Amino acid sequence: MTGPRLVSILRQGPYLIASIHTALDDSQMTAFQHDLVDRIGRDRARGVVIDVAALDVLDSFATRTLRTIGEVARLRGAVTVVVGIQPEVAFTMVALGMDTGSLHTALDLEEGLALLDRAVGPRRPVTALRGGAA
Amino acid sequence: MSSSQGPATTTAGFDSPGEDQLLPQLVAHLREHRARLRHEWSERIQQAGLLHAMTPQEMAAETTSVYDNYVEVLETGSVEALQRYARDLSERIIPRGVETHEVVGIVLLLRDVLARSLFEKYQRDFGLLNRVLDAYEPAANRIANTVAVSFVEERERVIRQQQDALRELSTPVLPVRERLLILPIIGVLDSERARQLTEQLLTGIRTHRARVVVVDITGVPEVDESVANHLVQTVDASRLMGASVIITGLSPKIAQTLVTIGVDLSKMDTIGDLQGGLEEAERLLGYTTSRDDGTGGP
Amino acid sequence: MEATGCVGRSAAGASDAVAALIPMVRRIVGARVADVTTAEDLVQETLARVLAASGRVEPGMLEPYAIATARNVVATAWREEDRQRRNRHRVVDLTAPDLPEGGLLAEEERSAVAAALARLSERDREALVAHEVSGRDTRSLATDLGSTAGAVAAQLHRARARLRVEYLLARDRTEPPTDRCRPVLFALSSGDRRRQREVDAGRHLLECDVCAALSQPLLERAPQRDDEVRIPIDGDADVVAARQAARELAGRLGCFSPTDLTLIATAVSEVTRNIVKFAGSGEVVVEVLEQPRRGVQVTARDAGPGIPDVERALQDGYSTYAGLGLGLPGARRLMDEFAIASEVGRGTTVTMTRWCADR
Numbered sequence: 203m204t205g206p207r208l209v210s211i212l213r214q215g216p217y218l219i220a221s222i223h224t225a226l227d228d229s230q231m232t233a234f235q236h237d238l239v240d241r242i243g244r245d246r247a248r249g250v251v252i253d254v255a256a257l258d259v260l261d262s263f264a265t266r267t268l269r270t271i272g273e274v275a276r277l278r279g280a281v282t283v284v285v286g287i288q289p290e291v292a293f294t295m296v297a298l299g300m301d302t303g304s305l306h307t308a309l310d311l312e313e314g315l316a317l318l319d320r321a322v323g324p325r326r327p328v329t330a331l332r333g334g335a336a
Numbered sequence: 337m338s339s340s341q342g343p344a345t346t347t348a349g350f351d352s353p354g355e356d357q358l359l360p361q362l363v364a365h366l367r368e369h370r371a372r373l374r375h376e377w378s379e380r381i382q383q384a385g386l387l388h389a390m391t392p393q394e395m396a397a398e399t400t401s402v403y404d405n406y407v408e409v410l411e412t413g414s415v416e417a418l419q420r421y422a423r424d425l426s427e428r429i430i431p432r433g434v435e436t437h438e439v440v441g442i443v444l445l446l447r448d449v450l451a452r453s454l455f456e457k458y459q460r461d462f463g464l465l466n467r468v469l470d471a472y473e474p475a476a477n478r479i480a481n482t483v484a485v486s487f488v489e490e491r492e493r494v495i496r497q498q499q500d501a502l503r504e505l506s507t508p509v510l511p512v513r514e515r516l517l518i519l520p521i522i523g524v525l526d527s528e529r530a531r532q533l534t535e536q537l538l539t540g541i542r543t544h545r546a547r548v549v550v551v552d553i554t555g556v557p558e559v560d561e562s563v564a565n566h567l568v569q570t571v572d573a574s575r576l577m578g579a580s581v582i583i584t585g586l587s588p589k590i591a592q593t594l595v596t597i598g599v600d601l602s603k604m605d606t607i608g609d610l611q612g613g614l615e616e617a618e619r620l621l622g623y624t625t626s627r628d629d630g631t632g633g634p
Numbered sequence: 635m636e637a638t639g640c641v642g643r644s645a646a647g648a649s650d651a652v653a654a655l656i657p658m659v660r661r662i663v664g665a666r667v668a669d670v671t672t673a674e675d676l677v678q679e680t681l682a683r684v685l686a687a688s689g690r691v692e693p694g695m696l697e698p699y700a701i702a703t704a705r706n707v708v709a710t711a712w713r714e715e716d717r718q719r720r721n722r723h724r725v726v727d728l729t730a731p732d733l734p735e736g737g738l739l740a741e742e743e744r745s746a747v748a749a750a751l752a753r754l755s756e757r758d759r760e761a762l763v764a765h766e767v768s769g770r771d772t773r774s775l776a777t778d779l780g781s782t783a784g785a786v787a788a789q790l791h792r793a794r795a796r797l798r799v800e801y802l803l804a805r806d807r808t809e810p811p812t813d814r815c816r817p818v819l820f821a822l823s824s825g826d827r828r829r830q831r832e833v834d835a836g837r838h839l840l841e842c843d844v845c846a847a848l849s850q851p852l853l854e855r856a857p858q859r860d861d862e863v864r865i866p867i868d869g870d871a872d873v874v875a876a877r878q879a880a881r882e883l884a885g886r887l888g889c890f891s892p893t894d895l896t897l898i899a900t901a902v903s904e905v906t907r908n909i910v911k912f913a914g915s916g917e918v919v920v921e922v923l924e925q926p927r928r929g930v931q932v933t934a935r936d937a938g939p940g941i942p943d944v945e946r947a948l949q950d951g952y953s954t955y956a957g958l959g960l961g962l963p964g965a966r967r968l969m970d971e972f973a974i975a976s977e978v979g980r981g982t983t984v985t986m987t988r989w990c991a992d993r
Contacts, residue, residue: 225878227870228907234916258896259877260901279675285578289538290896292576296569298900308578309545317578535893 209234209242217241217249217318218280219311223256231267239274247280249318253311265300272305274297281321284308285314345437358471365457366450374403377442377449386441389432398425399442406446406511410475415482422486430487430494439487447476449586451491451495509540515547516617518610522555530566534573541579548617552610561607562599580620581605584613638719648724652685655700658875659684662704665869667711676711680704698863698879706850742805751798758793767792795824802848814838815845822852827862827921840916840937840981860886861922862930867906867936868915876918877903883920889990898930898988901965905984906933908961913938913981929970929989937981 208230211220220238240249252268254260260268272282283306287295295302306321308314341540366373378399381387387395402425405418426439454472458465510518519537537549551570556563571581583606586594594601659680660673667673684700706814751759761779764770772783772790799819803810810816818838821829830836839846863883865876881899884890890898900920909916916936923929941947948963962984966972969986976982 225874227874228910229870258614258881259899261877261902261907262961263903263907287576287578288896289535289542289577290893292538293534293574293893294896294900294968295576296573297897297968298904299967300964302572302576307576309542310578313545313547313578323852531893535891 209237211238213245213247214315216247216322217251217315218245218247219251219253221253221256225257225259226264229262231264235267235271238271239278240282242275242278247275249324250275250280250282251308251311251314251318252282252284253286253314254284254291255288255310257291258288260287260289260291260295260300262298265295265302269303269305274305276304281318283308283314283317285310357411358468359475361473362454362468363407365408365453366407366629369453370403370407373449373453374399377403377446380445380449381442384441384445386445387434387437389429389434401425402442402446406450406479409479409482413475415478418479419482419486422483425492426487426490427494430491434568436484436488436491440484443480443483447480450476493531509536509544511540511544512548512550513616514619515545515621516614517541517544517546517549518552518614519549520552520555521611524558525556525563525566527562527566530563530570534566537570538573538577540552541574541577546579548580548582548620550582550584550610550613550617552584552613554610556585556590559590559593564594564597564599568599568604582607582613582616582620584608584610649685651696652681652688652700653682655697658697660702661871662701662875663708665871666705672711676704676707680707683707695860695863697882698865698875701865701872701875701879705868709850721906746801746805749804750797753800753804754793754796758789758796761786761789762793762797791825792820795820798823798852799848802851806848808844808848811844812842815842818842818845819848819852822849836917836919836933836935837937837981837983840935845853863920865918865920866915867909867917867934870910871972873903873906873910876906876920880918880920880930880932883922884988887922887928887930887990889928890988891907891931891991894988897968898932901968901986901988902932902934904961904965904968905932905986908982908984909934909936909938912936912941916981923987927989929987931985931987932969934984935981936983940978940980941974941976942978942980944974948974 207222208226209220209222211218213219218238218241220234222234226234238250238252241247250271252271254268257264268282268284274283275282285308287307306317308317381395381399390398401421405421409415409418429439451469451472454468455465458468479532510520512518517537517540519533519540521533525533529532537551540546541549551567553567555557559567567583571583574581581604583604586606586608591601591606605616656677659677663673663676663680667676680700680703687699687703688696701748729781751762752865754762761775764775767771772786774787775781776783781789799816802808802819810819814833815838817833818835820828821833821835839849861883863879865872865879866874867873877899880902881895885895902920906918909918913936915933916938919933919935921931921933923931948966962974965984965986969988970986971987973985974982975985
């Protein structure tokens with residue numbers, strides 16, 4: 203596919219920052235899931251921030267995909283935080299009856315990284331042990 | 337009020353000298369028999385079952401004041417003092433639940449008690465009685481009118497004030513300190529209002545970059561299934577935006593209701609009172625506690 | 635010259651707007667046509683058509699129009715080669731046949747029109763001929779017929795609608811396969827939406843190939859409505875297109891909050907995904923309602939396998955794929971009204987409405 207990138211995945215220290223830049227259809231969403239999970243393994247990331255601030259809709263498929271990413275990441279020893287969910291989108295997800303499971307959420311990128319710092323702890327590999335045990 | 341200025345002038349300005357003497361005579365009569373007539377009036381009020389929200393002492397004090405104001409209007413033809421008094425009285429009795437018909441009722445009773453005493457006094461001179469009543473009735477009706485209008489106006493003012501207060505309360509997302517919002521919910525929650533509250537809260541979370549929200553439901557009289565669901569949705573949606581929610585003011589009765597209708601209270605952070613909730617919120621914001629939020633999940 | 639001047643004046647703005655559509659059109663065509671060269675040809679053809687139409691189309695409608703055009707262009711490309719050439723020739727140039735078979739085509743054309751006229755009622759035919767051929771105006775016709783000018787205009791409108799249908803049938807030497815075909819085609823040809831609903835035209839077009847093919851020229855000539863968007867659904871990308879079109883149309887009403895618009899877009903996303911997952915293709919129509927209140931109605935329709943147990947499909951957690959049961963019950967929670975009609979082997983229609991908030 204040509205044109206502007208739909209998503210980007212950047213590394214920052216032990217974390218990955220994945221940003222979705224525009225509305226994705228289901229196959230693009232699934233491709234994003236595979237790419238990100240791949241990168242988590244390759245980079246041995248300990249935390250992942252997924253920025254969805256650009257999305258005006260998070261329907262059942264998108265939510266489920268985010269959940270799956272979070273669960274797979276956890277099994278690989280990484281904590282996933284979804285950031286930037288818009289107020290209207292949050293309202294709609296709840297009205298839709300979406301269960302976001304164990305997904306962590308934060309207001310924005312900055313808060314998401316702070317949450318990862320608190321959850322992962324700069325050096326102790328607590329999460330990896332927990333992830334391994336799960 | 338401008339339309340009711342007319343009769344006042346009429347009452348005050350009698351043309352013939354004979355008529356001039358009628359009202360002063362009448363006023364003197366009412367002053368002379370003040371104690372008896374006021375007592376008679378009080379009894380009629382009690383018989384009619386009016387003003388039951390007031391104690392006998394209050395009744396005595398208020399009826400005396402009304403009586404004196406009443407006679408004063410007859411004497412001076414000016415309703416201004418009465419108007420002020422009626423407003424003042426209304427302000428005091430409206431919060432106690434006194435209704436318009438009661439106020440109008442007691443004034444009409446006074447009018448009739450006084451009219452009856454005039455009958456008795458002038459019954460031997462039918463012509464004079466007629467002239468006295470001609471002078472009395474317009475003034476009496478004007479007084480009744482003034483009191484009723486004052487009461488209704490006051491009542492409307494109070495209602496407007498209450499509505500304004502409610503409106504202010506319905507935009508209640510209060511930033512207490514950095515990263516902390518309070519949402520005090522007061523009154524009945526229907527779907528539409530619950531939706532507005534949630535939308536306001538979510539927008540507030542983004543605007544104030546809130547990390548903790550204290551939702552105080554002390555002022556919610558009843559929680560049924562739909563209100564409970566709204567609460568759960570508010571908590572979930574706030575969480576999606578990255579804010580933790582602490583619910584305060586959850587009475588044991590409401591907590592029981594919630595459990596009965598199947599709300600999972602373990603998913604909600606609930607604390608008895610607002611003060612406790614704020615302390616917990618500050619604790620969360622200060623990161624002083626050992627919280628495992630963020631590692632692992634359930 | 636006049637026409638050229640007009641095009642020139644608006645050309646810059648229009649071509650900018652059309653240029654913005656290029657990535658989307660590429661995606662739609664690319665999803666359907668594997669061959670890169672063919673795909674690029676079709677993209678260009680689509681853009682040319684959209685540019686030509688851009689003056690007639692409401693600014694906000696350009697995107698849905700481009701989507702519909704792209705799909706039509708692709709569908710046309712798929713059709714049998716010789717028939718495509720024949721039809722396109724007619725559409726493009728009825729008056730001056732210059733190809734070798736031109737004379738033959740003109741003859742066919744005349745006989746098709748004659749056959750179509752013969753199938754009209756005598757009353758319709760006479761009115762049409764008097765008006766179109768003899769140039770009589772509606773008022774003088776009304777005087778002759780003892781009617782009003784408005785009634786005559788309405789009769790002419792209906793007669794023309796019928797003529798168009800009969801012409802297409804005669805031209806293709808087709809006889810409609812079912813009793814429902816003609817009423818549906820008449821309703822489409824006259825652009826009468828109420829009648830289209832009465833005869834459930836949308837569903838019929840999904841089920842009847844003959845009418846689907848015939849409906850294309852009929853729909854193309856119908857005036858573009860700014861209170862209705864029709865999004866053909868054929869794949870994942872259309873789910874996004876449908877929900878964006880719905881948000882756009884609902885947003886223009888001005889009575890929905892950002893939250894309302896998100897609720898509507900999400901509900902559309904859910905029901906459209908069901909079409910893609912279960913039926914493969916279908917359509918979504920978003921329209922503005924004025925009665926009984928202002929609102930937006932979404933109709934999602936497919937000719938797929940149908941849902942055997944609708945009640946169960948509306949329960950949370952029920953799903954036939956990947957454990958995701960939120961499509962229908964979720965969408966129902968987001969809208970004010972929600973109805974579903976499904977027949978196994980025939981397809982599914984979901985109709986849902988969200989009303990404007992009372993202000």
